[in-house]
Amino acid sequence: MKVGSNLEKILTAGYFAATGELGPPKNADPEVIRRKAEILKGHVDAVNITDNQTAVVRMSSISVGIMLLNMGIEPTIQMTCRDRNRIAIQSDLLGAAAFGIKNLLCLSGDHQRFGNHPMAKNVFDLDSMGLLRMVRDMRDAKKFQCGEEIKGPAPCFFIGAAANPFADPFEFRPYRLAKKVAAGADFVQTQIVFNVPKFREYMQRVGDLGLLDKVYILAGVSPIRTAGAAKYMATQVPGMDVPEEYVRRMEDAVKGIPKEDKAARKAAWEEEGIRICVEIIQRVREIPGVAGVHIMAIEWEEAVPEIVKRAGLLPRPQV
Amino acid sequence: MIVAEQKSLDEIKTMLAPYQKVLIVGCGTCVTVCFAGGEKEVAILASALRMATGLEGNPKQIMEATVQRQCEYEYNEAIADKLKEVDVVLSLACGIGVQTMNEQFPEMLTLPGLNTTFLGQPTEQGVWVERCQACGNCVLATTGGICPIARCSKSLLNGPCGGSQGGKCEIDPDVPCAWQQIYDRMKALGRLEALLEVAEAKDWRTSRDGGPRKIVREDLRLEK
Numbered sequence: 001m002k003v004g005s006n007l008e009k010i011l012t013a014g015y016f017a018a019t020g021e022l023g024p025p026k027n028a029d030p031e032v033i034r035r036k037a038e039i040l041k042g043h044v045d046a047v048n049i050t051d052n053q054t055a056v057v058r059m060s061s062i063s064v065g066i067m068l069l070n071m072g073i074e075p076t077i078q079m080t081c082r083d084r085n086r087i088a089i090q091s092d093l094l095g096a097a098a099f100g101i102k103n104l105l106c107l108s109g110d111h112q113r114f115g116n117h118p119m120a121k122n123v124f125d126l127d128s129m130g131l132l133r134m135v136r137d138m139r140d141a142k143k144f145q146c147g148e149e150i151k152g153p154a155p156c157f158f159i160g161a162a163a164n165p166f167a168d169p170f171e172f173r174p175y176r177l178a179k180k181v182a183a184g185a186d187f188v189q190t191q192i193v194f195n196v197p198k199f200r201e202y203m204q205r206v207g208d209l210g211l212l213d214k215v216y217i218l219a220g221v222s223p224i225r226t227a228g229a230a231k232y233m234a235t236q237v238p239g240m241d242v243p244e245e246y247v248r249r250m251e252d253a254v255k256g257i258p259k260e261d262k263a264a265r266k267a268a269w270e271e272e273g274i275r276i277c278v279e280i281i282q283r284v285r286e287i288p289g290v291a292g293v294h295i296m297a298i299e300w301e302e303a304v305p306e307i308v309k310r311a312g313l314l315p316r317p318q319v
Numbered sequence: 320m321i322v323a324e325q326k327s328l329d330e331i332k333t334m335l336a337p338y339q340k341v342l343i344v345g346c347g348t349c350v351t352v353c354f355a356g357g358e359k360e361v362a363i364l365a366s367a368l369r370m371a372t373g374l375e376g377n378p379k380q381i382m383e384a385t386v387q388r389q390c391e392y393e394y395n396e397a398i399a400d401k402l403k404e405v406d407v408v409l410s411l412a413c414g415i416g417v418q419t420m421n422e423q424f425p426e427m428l429t430l431p432g433l434n435t436t437f438l439g440q441p442t443e444q445g446v447w448v449e450r451c452q453a454c455g456n457c458v459l460a461t462t463g464g465i466c467p468i469a470r471c472s473k474s475l476l477n478g479p480c481g482g483s484q485g486g487k488c489e490i491d492p493d494v495p496c497a498w499q500q501i502y503d504r505m506k507a508l509g510r511l512e513a514l515l516e517v518a519e520a521k522d523w524r525t526s527r528d529g530g531p532r533k534i535v536r537e538d539l540r541l542e543k
Contacts, residue, residue, distance in 0.1 A: 082473075084518070108480050111472050113490040122473070129477035130520035145520065164481030171503050172479070176517055179477060183517045191481055238489040239481045 002139070003158040003185065005102035006074045007046040009117035010292075010318040011187065011216045018313045019076065019189070019218060020304050022176035024059035024067075032068050033059070039301040040243045041073050045316055046103055048189070048294070051078040055115025062096045069100055077101055079316060080109025086134060093135065094107035097155030105160035105189065106131040128161065129183045135159055138183025138280025163217075165202035166195060166241035168306060174205040177215075186225045189294040194233075195241040196283045203287050209279040216291040219284040223277040223303045226269045227251045245275055274306055281311040320440075321349040321413045322447045323356060323433040328367060331409065334430050335379065338406040343432065344398060344420070345385035346412035353447055355432070356411030356433050358385040364411065364432065380405075389416030392423050402427050438469075455525025455532065461513060463504035468521075470497035478519035 001012060010017045020040045025032040040047050047068060051061040065075035077088060077096055093104070108128040112120045126134065126145075134145040135157055142154040161180040165173050177188065193199045199219065206212065224230045227250040234242035254265045254270035277295075284290050293311075297303045309315050325331075335341055345362045351357030365381045374381040384401055386394045389412035402408065408429040410417045420429035437449040452469040458476070459466060468474045470489045478498030482489025488496045505511050523529065 068523065108473055108475060111482075111490045124473045124475070125523065126520050127473065127477050128422070128473040128480075129517050162481065167479065167481045167483050167493075168485060168496070168499060169479070169483075172502055172514070176477070176479075179515065179517050238484040238487070 003102050003156050005046070005158045006319065007076065007103050008186070010045045010317060013317070013319050014251075015292075015311065015317045015319070017218060017318065018044045018311075019046045019048060019292065019294045020301070021048040021296045021298055022051065022064065022301065023050050023292070024061065024064045025027070025300040026056065026058050028059065030067060031065055032076065034071065036301045037068055037071050037073055040304055041071065042316065043305045044295065045292075046074040046076045048076045048078055050085065050103060051064060051080045051107070051109070051296070052115070053078075053110065053298075055082065055110050055112040055117065055120075057116060062092055062099075062101065066098065066099050074103065075101055076103035076105055078105045078107060079131065080107045081124050081126045081128065081131055082109030082112065082122050085123050086130075089126070090134070090138065090144060093138065093155045093157070095161070097153075097157070097193040102158055102313055103160065104135060104157035105162065106135060106185075107162055112145075127178060132161055132180060132183035132185055132198060132226070134161060136305045146189065158186050159184050160187045160189060161215065162190070163188050163198050164191035164239050165193075166191055167239040170198075170202075171205075173202060174209055174211070178209050178211055179205055181211055181215045185215055187291075189218045190220045191239060192220045192222045192230055192233075192296060193280060193284055194246055196244050196280060196287075198241060199284065200287050203289050207289055212289040217289055218292040218294040219281075219290050220294045220296060221277055221280050221284070221295040221307075223270075223273040223307060224250055225273050225300055227254065249276060270303070274310070277303075277307050278310045281313075320352055320438070321415075321435060322353045322437050322439045322449075323350050323413050323435045325355055325360065325364070325411070325433055326431070328364075328371065330370070331364070331432055332371060335407065338379070340380045340382070340405040341407055341409055342382045342384060342398070342401055342405040343368075343409045343411060344389065344429075345383075346389040346410075346416050347385055347387040348389075350412055350416075350433060350490070351385075353441070356413075361385055361411055364409075366390050389413075395420060395423055395502065399424070452526070453522070454521075455529075456522065458518075458521075461518070462501045463508060463510070465497055465501045465504055466495065467497050467501065470495075470500075476521060 012116045022036050029206040049061045052058050061077045093163045106128055112122050112295050137143050142150045163177050230247045230250040233240045234247050253268045257264045281293050343365050345356045345361035361383050365383050368381050384398045388394045409432045410429050411432045414435040417431045438451040439447045439449045441447050449469050454468050472488050480494055483496040483499055486499045488494040
């Protein structure tokens with residue numbers, strides 16, 4: 001046990017972990033956080049809080065993390081390299097650790113081209129690999145990135161990384177994961193898995209590299225909300241792999257329901273989306289080395305309790 | 320080479336509004352090769368400005384000159400006399416040329432007629448692409464001769480990131496993923512194992528981040 005966060009305890013005890021995700025608001029309203037967090041509470045082991053995802057300005061990950069701590073929910077804060085250099089990142093992490101935050105997901109970050117400030121200057125002083133190594137060295141070697149000793153309590157995080165098994169080149173992806181593990185990743189949350197056979201192949205290769213004893217891999221899953229969303233993810237999002245089968249199932253879900261009956265169509269889509277998500281959880285759970293699932297239902301947090309219930313993941317273990 | 324693009328005629332006209340006699344000074348090196356500020360572009364811009372200001376009823380006097388290399392004093396000396404006849408200079412050199420002119424002839428304001436865009440390469444007729452960011456500590460030996468600092472949208476040292484698909488960068492389907500290119504090249508060279516090592520965080524002191532840079536070569540300096 002390196003840190004003793006709830007997530008680390010769950011994983012080291014061998015339980016199948018379930019983590020959730022909360023997207024902070026584009027304003028200063030704490031009520032939104034409380035409402036979303038209440039929905040997730042008790043249904044997942046830790047909640048990721050995104051760091052200005054898709055480069056859109058939102059309430060900061062660490063501040064929302066503190067709010068979650070106060071609600072008795074374990075946060076996993078996210079930190080990207082896009083907006084902060086190594087000075088700012090280390091400073092923020094000292095603060096996060098001082099508040100009692102224990103899980104940290106290290107990311108390169110989406111390019112600002114996608115966000116609401118495409119005119120901004122980006123940073124990328126470090127990449128995700130450099131960030132992982134820095135955070136590990138702060139914890140294990142009690143050193144700042146420059147090599148200077150941290151006198152007094154060092155920030156101590158259970159360190160996460162992201163992995164996209166579906167991006168190119170496929171054959172390099174397991175090796176890139178190995179690099180992240182070598183750089184300090186304790187756990188990994190993957191891109192959303194829809195193409196289960198391809199993910200299985202990836203996990204086989206990760207196992208062949210001997211990584212399964214060194215890192216906990218949580219498969220990313222997400223309920224699709226509409227047929228349009230399925231089609232969009234299948235065709236418009238780089239690095240996403242949505243098999244045609246799921247697009248068709250989402251389209252078929254509203255067959256026979258008149259277009260005017262929007263409520264019925266919404267309900268049918270949501271039911272099918274949750275059903276697909278639960279199926280995928282059950283299938284990835286069978287894959288050797290999958291230590292849990294990371295359920296991403298941003299702006300649809302209500303789906304999470306239903307998903308974990310149907311997937312047989314309740315009650316969450318108390319460790 | 321240094322690649323540049325001419326500013327819009329509107330922007331140039333706005334800059335020149337307070338002045339009557341203008342000397343446009345091109346440069347015979349990089350910006351000639353990238354068709355932005357050589358003798359020919361000076362002539363075309365001069366004609367355009369004469370016509371435009373004439374049509375507006377206030378024709379400016381536009382003179383033309385092109386020096387071989389505007390970033391060096393000795394070449395600019397050739398036009399020193401012409402400066403006496405004008406109110407302002409419009410440089411069609413890169414930002415280095417513009418600054419050299421301002422420094423060398425402090426009594427005369429030299430304005431920029433180009434936007435200096437990047438250090439790059441012509442890949443086909445009419446197309447230039449960025450190739451180097453002058454970071455001051457070349458990594459090309461470890462990346463198969465393809466620069467991730469200049470060519471990866473996030474300047475990653477351990478790519479490709481999760482947005483690489485079909486050889487393209489997530490920011491734009493027209494942008495090749497530099498790390499896919501690096502991967503392919505290292506594979507062809509039989510050196511993929513070099514990509515398995517975690518590349519250390521970069522020391523940016525050699526780049527612009529360390530402040531304006533300067534090289535002093537004692538072996539080349541003249542005895543003072």
